[in-house]
Amino acid sequence: MYPSGKVFAIVPLGDIVPYLSTVNAIILATLVAVLLLPILSKTDVYVEVDHKRPKIEAKIVAPREDRIKAALALVSTLAAVGVVTTGDVFNFTLFLSLLGMSNMGLIGTTVEDDFALECAFNYGLMCLIASLPLFGGAALILAATGTLSLHELMKLPRGAGGWTITYAKILLTTGVLGEAGVGPFYAVKVDSFRRIWGRYAFVIHLTTLLTFSRYLEILSALP
Amino acid sequence: MHLVPATVPQLTVKLYHVAVAAGIAVGLIAAVDILADRNPLNRLAMTDAIEIGALTLLASVGTDLAECLILPGLVVGLAELMATAEVLIARHSDWRTLPRFDPLDMEILRTAPKAIMIGLVLYGVLLTGFTGGAVAGTGAAFYIFSRVNRPRYEEWRGMESISGLGWALWVLGFSLFFLYPKEWLLALLLAGTGGILVKVGPKLSLFGYVMGYDVRAGSGHVPER
Amino acid sequence: MVVADTLLGVTEAFLVGSVYLGLHRKVIARIQRRPGPPIIQEFLHTLKFLMKEAYAPITSAGFLYWLVPVFNVIIWSSAVTISAVFRGNLLPFFALYAAYKVLSHGAGVSAGSTYTKIGGVRHAIMPAGELALACSLISAYFITGHADVAGILAWERAHGPLIEHAPFSALAFFTLVWVDSPYSPLDPSKGYDIVEGYLTEYPGFLRSLMYTAEALKFYCELWVFQAVFLGISDPAVHLLAMGALTILLAVLCAVTPILTPYQAVGIHVLVASLMFLDALIR
Numbered sequence: 229m230y231p232s233g234k235v236f237a238i239v240p241l242g243d244i245v246p247y248l249s250t251v252n253a254i255i256l257a258t259l260v261a262v263l264l265l266p267i268l269s270k271t272d273v274y275v276e277v278d279h280k281r282p283k284i285e286a287k288i289v290a291p292r293e294d295r296i297k298a299a300l301a302l303v304s305t306l307a308a309v310g311v312v313t314t315g316d317v318f319n320f321t322l323f324l325s326l327l328g329m330s331n332m333g334l335i336g337t338t339v340e341d342d343f344a345l346e347c348a349f350n351y352g353l354m355c356l357i358a359s360l361p362l363f364g365g366a367a368l369i370l371a372a373t374g375t376l377s378l379h380e381l382m383k384l385p386r387g388a389g390g391w392t393i394t395y396a397k398i399l400l401t402t403g404v405l406g407e408a409g410v411g412p413f414y415a416v417k418v419d420s421f422r423r424i425w426g427r428y429a430f431v432i433h434l435t436t437l438l439t440f441s442r443y444l445e446i447l448s449a450l451p
Numbered sequence: 452m453h454l455v456p457a458t459v460p461q462l463t464v465k466l467y468h469v470a471v472a473a474g475i476a477v478g479l480i481a482a483v484d485i486l487a488d489r490n491p492l493n494r495l496a497m498t499d500a501i502e503i504g505a506l507t508l509l510a511s512v513g514t515d516l517a518e519c520l521i522l523p524g525l526v527v528g529l530a531e532l533m534a535t536a537e538v539l540i541a542r543h544s545d546w547r548t549l550p551r552f553d554p555l556d557m558e559i560l561r562t563a564p565k566a567i568m569i570g571l572v573l574y575g576v577l578l579t580g581f582t583g584g585a586v587a588g589t590g591a592a593f594y595i596f597s598r599v600n601r602p603r604y605e606e607w608r609g610m611e612s613i614s615g616l617g618w619a620l621w622v623l624g625f626s627l628f629f630l631y632p633k634e635w636l637l638a639l640l641l642a643g644t645g646g647i648l649v650k651v652g653p654k655l656s657l658f659g660y661v662m663g664y665d666v667r668a669g670s671g672h673v674p675e676r
Numbered sequence: 677m678v679v680a681d682t683l684l685g686v687t688e689a690f691l692v693g694s695v696y697l698g699l700h701r702k703v704i705a706r707i708q709r710r711p712g713p714p715i716i717q718e719f720l721h722t723l724k725f726l727m728k729e730a731y732a733p734i735t736s737a738g739f740l741y742w743l744v745p746v747f748n749v750i751i752w753s754s755a756v757t758i759s760a761v762f763r764g765n766l767l768p769f770f771a772l773y774a775a776y777k778v779l780s781h782g783a784g785v786s787a788g789s790t791y792t793k794i795g796g797v798r799h800a801i802m803p804a805g806e807l808a809l810a811c812s813l814i815s816a817y818f819i820t821g822h823a824d825v826a827g828i829l830a831w832e833r834a835h836g837p838l839i840e841h842a843p844f845s846a847l848a849f850f851t852l853v854w855v856d857s858p859y860s861p862l863d864p865s866k867g868y869d870i871v872e873g874y875l876t877e878y879p880g881f882l883r884s885l886m887y888t889a890e891a892l893k894f895y896c897e898l899w900v901f902q903a904v905f906l907g908i909s910d911p912a913v914h915l916l917a918m919g920a921l922t923i924l925l926a927v928l929c930a931v932t933p934i935l936t937p938y939q940a941v942g943i944h945v946l947v948a949s950l951m952f953l954d955a956l957i958r
Contacts, residue, residue: 254754254768258775262747265782269739318520325527329534336538345542349491352535356498357485359531360478363524364508370520371467371512374454386821401952416801426785426793427737433781433800437774444810445767448817 238315245315245379251445255312259438263305266427294425297337301431304330308435312442317369317376320446321362321403327439328355328407331432335414338425344418351414358406365400368392373451384451393451404443408436463513470511477504491539495532502528560597568594576644583643588651617648685761686753686892689899692915693891694719696898696922697858703926704859722887730880735788744783745878745885751775752892760899763825766813769900773809776893780865780874783886787877795873798937799865802855807948808848815845815954816904825903832907839905846905848951853897853921855944858890859929862944864937898922 237248248256307330310323332355336348370376372389389396411432455464481500484493505528509521571590575583624641627634698715705712732741755772758764777800784796817823819841820831832838839846855862866873878886898918902908908917935943 250765251767251771255771258751258771262775262778262782265740265743265747266737269737269741269786318523322523322527325531329531332534332538336541342542345538349535349538349542352531352538353485353494353498356528356531356535357478357482357501359524359528360474360501360505360508363505363520364474366520367508367512367517368471370514370517376516376520386818412800416797427740427782430778430782430785434778437778437806438771440806440810441767441771441774444770444814447814448767448823 244319245377246313247315247379248313249445252312252442255438255441256309259305259308259312259434262434263431266301266430269427294337297334297425297428300330300333300337301428304334304431304435308439311439315378317378317381317446318363318366320442321359321366324362324404324407324439325355325359327435328358328411331408331411331415331435334428334432335411335418338415338429339418347414347418351410354410354414355407358403360403361399362403362407365396365398365403368396368399369450372396378446378449381451382449386451388451397447397450401443401447404440408439411436467511467513471508474504474507474511477501477507491543495536495539498535499528499532502532564594564597576640576647584647584651587647588654591651611652614649614652617645617652619645621645621649681761682757686756689756689760689892689895690888691719692918693893693895694722694887696918697891697894699919700858700922700926700929703923704930707927707930718887718891722884722891725884725887726881728880728884730878730882733788733877736877737786737788740782740786742882744779744786745882745889748776748779748783748889749885749892751779752889752896756892756896756899759825759903760896763829763903765824766816766828766900766904767823769896770806770809770813774806776889777806783878784874787874789877791870791872791876792874794870795865795876798870799874801937801941802863802865802944807944808852808951811948811951811954812842812845812849812852812904815842825900828904829907829909837905837907842905842954844951844954846901848947849901849905851947853901854925854928856893856897857925857929861929861932861935862940864935864940 235247235249236253239246304327307323307327311320311327314320314323329352332348332352335351336345338344366376369381369389372392373381373384375381415429415432478501481497481504484497484500488494506521506524509517509524511517568590571593572587575585575587575590577583578586620641622645624638624643624645627638627641631638695715695718697718698713701717702712702715732738751772755769758772759766759769781796781800784792784794784799787793813823816828816838819838820828822828822831828838835841851862854860858866866875870876875883875886895918898921899914901921902914902917906917908914
C-alpha cells in the first residue's frame with residue numbers, strides 16, 4: 229500500500245497525521261545526523277599571513293559566533309523535519325514555504341554585503357512566485373480527489389484523478405523546485421559556501437536535498 | 452469520480468474551471484508585469500498579486516477544507532512577503548536620506564478625537580464580544596494616534612491599569628449573575644465592559660512599548676529610534 | 677544472519693568496486709596509449725592510505741572535517757545494504773545519494789582550503805545527479821508499481837527489462853553513473869585548476885575512507901542501474917555486465933574533453949528537465 233515501505237509510527241494529531249515509514253525515518257535520521265556536523269564543528273578560520281623580516285608570522289582569525297544565523301539554520305532544519313514527517317500535502321507545502329523563507333534569510337546573512345541582499349531578495353521573490361504553483365498544485369489535488377491526506381491518497385487506484393492529477397504534479401514539481409530547489413544556486417551565486425559562515429550555508433544544501441527526496445515519496449503516493 | 456454532491460447547483464460546479472483559469476491568469480499577468488518593470492518595489496508588489504492568484508486557486512475548490520487552507524496559505528504568504536520586504540529595506544535604506552515629518556498642529560486634532568473616542572468606546576461596550584472589542588479598540592487607538600503630543604509615561608501606565616479596573620468590573624458582573632439573577636442586564640453590561648477593557652487595555656500599553664516609550668526608564672523619557 | 681549478509685555484501689561491494697575503478701583507469705590509459713597502473717591499483721591505494729596517520733589542517737572546521745569520511749562510508753554502506761544486499765526500497769537510495777552530495781560539499785567547506793571549497797561548490801551545483809536519479813526512480817515506480825528492487829525485478833521477469841519501457845529514464849540514470857565515474861567530462865569538481873577538488877586536503881586514513889566510499893558508490897550505482905533497468909538478478913551475470921558497463925563508461929570518459937563548469941551544469945539541467953517532463957507525463 230505505502231510506496232515508502234512499512235509504516236511503524238503514526239501520530240494521530242487531528243486531521244493531519246504525521247507518520248514515519250522506512251523512507252521517512254531514513255531521511256529524518258540522515259537529516260539529524262548530518263546536521264549535527266556543522267553544529268558541533270568550529271567556524272571557519274582565516275589565516276592572516278604577515279610577511280615580516282626576518283620571519284613570517286601567521287595569525288589565526290576566528291570570527292565571533294552569530295546567533296541569528298544559528299537560529300535561521302535551526303528554523304530551516306525544523307521546517308525540513310516538518311516536511312519529512314508530515315502526512316498531508318498542504319502541510320508539506322506550508323513547511324516548504326517556511327523552509328524557503330529561512331533559507332532566504334541564511335543567504336542574506338551569511339555574506340554581509342549588498343550583492344547578497346540583492347540575491348536574497350531575488351530568492352524571496354522566487355519563493356513567493358513559486359507559492360502559486362505549490363498551493364495551486366495542492367488545491368488541484370484536493371479538487372480532483374477530495375482529500376489531501378497522504379494516507380487517503382495512497383488508497384486511491386492509479387489514474388483515479390485523470391489529467392488533473394498530472395497537471396497538479398507538474399505544478400507541484402515547479403513549486404518545489406522554485407521554493408527549495410533553487411536555494412543552493414543562489415547560495416553559490418553569492419558565494420556563501422566559501423565564506424566564513426559556510427557551515428551555516430551548508431544547511432541550505434542539506435535541507436533542500438532532503439526535502440526533495442521526501443517530495444519523491446509524496447509524488448509516488450499521488451494517484 | 453463523483454466527488455460533488457447533487458445538492459450543489461451545476462452552475463457552481465462549472466464555475467470551478469473559470470476560477471482556476473482566473474487564478475492562473477492573475478499569476479501570469481503579474482509575472483508579465485514583473486518581467487516588464489524591474490523596479491524592486493514593483494516586483495515585490497506584483498509577487499504579492501501572484502500570491503493572491505494562489506489563494507484564488509485554493510478558494511476555487513470551495514469546500515470547508517479549502518476554507519481552512521486559505522488562512523495558513525495567506526499567513527505564510529504574508530510572512531514571506533514581509534521577510535522579502537525586510538531584505539529590500541536592508542538593501543536600500545539609508546536612514547540619513549529618509550524624509551522627516553513634523554507633527555501637524557490643527558484645531559480639529561485637539562477637539563474631535565475625544566468625542567469620536569467616547570462614542571466609539573460606548574458603542575463597543577454596548578455591542579460586546581469580538582466586534583465590540585474591535586470597535587472600542589479602534590476608538591481608543593484613533594484618539595491616541597491623532598493626538599499632537601503622544602501620551603507620556605504615566606498615561607501609558609494608566610492605560611495598563613485600565614485592564615485591572617476592567618478585571619474588577621468583570622468579577623463584579625459575574626458574581627451579580629449568581630447573587631441577584633434578576634439583575635442580569637446590569638451584570639451582562641458590567642461583565643461585557645470589563646471583558647472589553649481587559650482586552651483593550653494591555654493592547655494599548657503594548658502600543659506604548661512598540662512606539663519606544665521605555666517604561667522602566669521612568670517618566671517622559673523617549674529613546675531615539 | 678542479517679549481520680553476516682550485510683558484512684559480506686559490503687565487503688564484496690568494496691572489492692568489486694575498487695577493482696572496477698582500476699579497470700576504468702586501465703581502459704582510459706590504454707585508449708590514451710599509456711600502459712596505465714595495474715587493475716588492483718585503486719585497492720592498493722586504499723590499503724596503503726589506511727595505514728597512514730591523519731591530521732587536520734589548522735584552518736579546518738574540526739568535527740565536520742573528521743567525520744565527513746566516516747559518514748561517507750556509512751552512507752554508501754547503507755545504500756549497498758538496502759538496495760543491493762536486501763533488495764529493498766529505492767527511495768532511501770535517493771535520500772542517501774542526496775546526503776552524499778551534501779557531505780562532499782561539507783568536505784569541501786570544512787577543510788578551509790580554497791581548492792577544496794571550489795571543488796565542493798562545483799560538486800554542489802551539479803543537479804544532474806539528484807534530478808536524474810529522482811526522475812528515473814519515479815518513472816520506474818510509476819511503470820512497475822513497485823518501489824523496491826525485488827518487486828521491480830519480479831515485474832521485469834514478467835514484462836521484460838525496464839529499459840525497453842522507459843528508455844529515457846534509463847538514459848537519465850546512465851547520465852548519473854557517467855557523471856559520478858572518475859575523469860568524467862560532466863564532472864567539473866575535480867579539474868586541473870583545483871587539484872583534486874574536495875579531496876585535496878584529506879590525508880592518511882581519512883583519504884582511505886574517502887576512497888572506500890568511492891568504490892562502494894561505484895558498485896552501488898552500477899548495481900542499481902542493472903537491477904532496475906536491465907533486469908539482471910543473477911550474481912555472475914551481474915559481475916560481467918558491470919564490467920561491460922565500466923568499459924563503456926571508461927571509453928566515454930576517455931574520448932570526451934573536460935567541459936567547463938558552466939557547460940557541464942547547462943548539460944545537466946537540460947538532461948534533468950527533459951527527464952522530469954518524461955517522468956511526470958507518465
